[in-house]
Amino acid sequence: MEKQILIFDTTLRDGEQAPGFSMNLDEKLRLALQLEKLCVDVIEAGFPIASEGDFLAVREIAGRVQNCKIAGLCRTKKLDIDRAWEALKNAQHPRIHTFIATSDIHLKHKLRMSREQVLAAAVEAVRYAKSLTDDVEFSAEDAVRSDPDYLCRVVEVVIDAGATVVNIPDTVGYAIPAEFGRLIRTISQRVPNIEKTILSVHCHNDLGMAVANSISAIENGARQVECTINGIGERAGNAALEEIVMTLHTRRNHFCLATGIKTQEIYSTSKLLTRLTGMQVQRNKAIVGANAFAHEAGIHQHGVMNNAMTYEIMTPESVGVPQSMLVLGKHSGRHALEKRYKELGYSLSEAELNAVYEAFTHLADKKKAIYDADLIAILQDREDEVPETYSFEKMHVISGSQLTPTATIRLKHGDEMVEDSSVGDGPVDAVFNAIDRIAGVQGRLLSYSLNSISRGRDALGEVLLQIERDGASYVGKAASTDVVEASAKAYLKAVNRAINNGKIGDGNQSRSVL
Secondary structure, eight states: OOEEOEEEEOIIIIIHHSTTOOOOHHHHHHHHHHHHHHTOSEEEEEOTTTOHHHHHHHHHHHHHOOSSEEEEEEESSHHHHHHHHHHHTTOSSEEEEEEEEOSHHHIIIIIOOOHHHHHHHHHHHHHHHHTTOSOEEEEEETGGGSOHHHHHHHHHHHHHHTOSEEEEEETTSOOOHHHHHHHHHHHHHHOTTGGGSEEEEEEBOTTSOHHHHHHHHHHTTOOEEEEBGGGOOSTTOBOBHHHHHHHHHHTHHHHOEEOOOOGGGHHHHHHHHHHHHOOOOOTTOTTTSTTTTOOOSHHHHHHHHHOGGGTOSSOGGGGTOOOOOEEEOTTOOHHHHHHHHHHTTOOOOHHHHHHHHHHHHHHHTTOSOEEHHHHHHHHHHHHTOOOOSSEEEEEEEEEETTEEEEEEEEEEETTEEEEEEEEOSSHHHHHHHHHHHHHTOOOEEEEEEEEEOSSSTTOOEEEEEEEEETTEEEEEEEEESSHHHHHHHHHHHHHHHHHTTOOOOOOOSOOOOO
16 A cells, blocks of 8 residues: 655745745635645645734634645744744644754854753743644754754654654755755664654755655655745745655656645646746746647657657646647637636636636637637636726837837726826837826836747737835736737736735745745
8 A cells, every 4th residue: 555645835834935926815825725725735824923914824724724734833932832823723733833943053153052952942842832732843944964863862852742743854955865865764763753753854955956855755754745836935945846746646656655636736736826926937847837748859749649658757637737729719609618618627607707708709809729728818817807996998009120119008097098108118118117107106027927828929928027116016917919918917917906005025024944
C-alpha cells in the first residue's frame, strides 16, 4: 500500500510575504477555497500577530474552509500563540505552528540567545500551544545551518512537549539534495521519539534546488512537504507544489508514495494566483508554464502526433490544462456554449450564461475561431469584475514611427460620458495617461505582461498589470483581440480598484522567513 505524503500549502503565508504577491482578505479567501478544492492537507493561512489584515484573513479562512487543516504561524511567544489561537479557534481542524531559529548564526546575530534559552523557549511554546489544541507544529528555523547534534536534541524535546509535526526548514535555500537527505535521515535515525511525530520539510529555492531537496527529504523519511503554488515565496521562492506533486504522481512506481491532491485542479489554481497577484509564471515553468505541453520542433511534433508519450510524460488533462480545440464560432448558440463550458468543468447559472454568451458573440464577430482558452478568458474576465466607478466606452489611438502617439478615451462615470486625450511614449502609455486625466488617479506601473491566449493572428491578447498608488498596489487584467484595448481595460480595472480602495497589501509589520 502506498504511503501518503501530506501537502502543506503556505502560499497564503510565506508566498504572500514575497514582494509583489500581497493579497487582500477577499483574494486570500478566494485562493483558500481553491486550495480546498485542490485538496491540500494543510493551508497555512497567515501570521496572525503580523498585522490586523493577517489576523482577519486567518480567522475568515478558518471559519470558511471545512476540509483542510488551517494553520497559523507564530513565534515562540505567548502573545503570538494567543493571537494565532484567537484566529484559529473556530476552524474545523486548527493547527498552531510555532517556530524559533536553531542555527548559531541566528542565535548570535538575531535572537541573541544561548542554545539552552532557545531550547527552553521551544519547549515552553509547544507545551502552551498544546494546551490550546491537539495539533501543534514546531519549526526549527535555519535548521540546515544548525549543528546536527543540537538540532536532534531540539527535535526530541519538542516532541516530548507535544509537537505532532516537526518541520526542518532550509530557510535560506543553502542545502543540496544529498546533504539535505542525509540530514533528514540522521534525524529519523537518531531522535528516539521520532515515531511520535510527522517529520516535515520546508525548502527555499535560492540555489534552484527547493524541489530536489524536498524530494530527497521524502526519500529519507519526511512525510509532510511545505510548498507554494507556482513556487512563490521569499527571495527566490519556495518549493513549487505542482512540481512536487506531479513528480510523485508521474514517478509513482519509483517512489511508491501518493498525495491526496486533485491534480486536475493544479492549472486553474496556478492561473487564479496569477490573476490575483498580477504575477505571471515564466513560459517554460514546469507543469503550469505556457510551453509545458507545447511542441515546436518538427521531430517532437511528429512523435507526439504518433504517440503523445514520446515527448509528454504526463497528459495536459492530468493537471487541468485545457486542450486548445476549435469548437465554436459566431453561429453557435447558448446550448452549445453551455455544453462546452460543462466539458471544461464550469457550471453556469442562467444569468452567468447570458452574460458570458453576450461576450462570446461579441468576440466571435471579431475572430473566426473560438478556442477553449478564449472561453476560459471570457469567464475569468467576468470573475475579475470590480465596482466600475469608470467604465470603458471607446477609444481612438493615433500612432506611427513619425507620429507622437495620441489617445482619446471615452469613459462612463455614472450617467455622464467623460472624454479626454493625451500623448505618450507609445500608444499604451498614451491610453494610460488619458485614463489618468479623466479619473484623476496617477498610477505608477509596477509590472505589465502581454500574452497570447490561443493561436493565430486574431488570438486574444491578455494583459495583466499592476499599478501603485499611495503605497498600495492594484491588479488589472483584461483580454481583447486589440492589445491596446486590452491594455486600456486592464489599466482601468486597476484604477477602479484604487478608487474603491481595493488595497492589496496588509502592511505586515512582522515577517517570517522559514
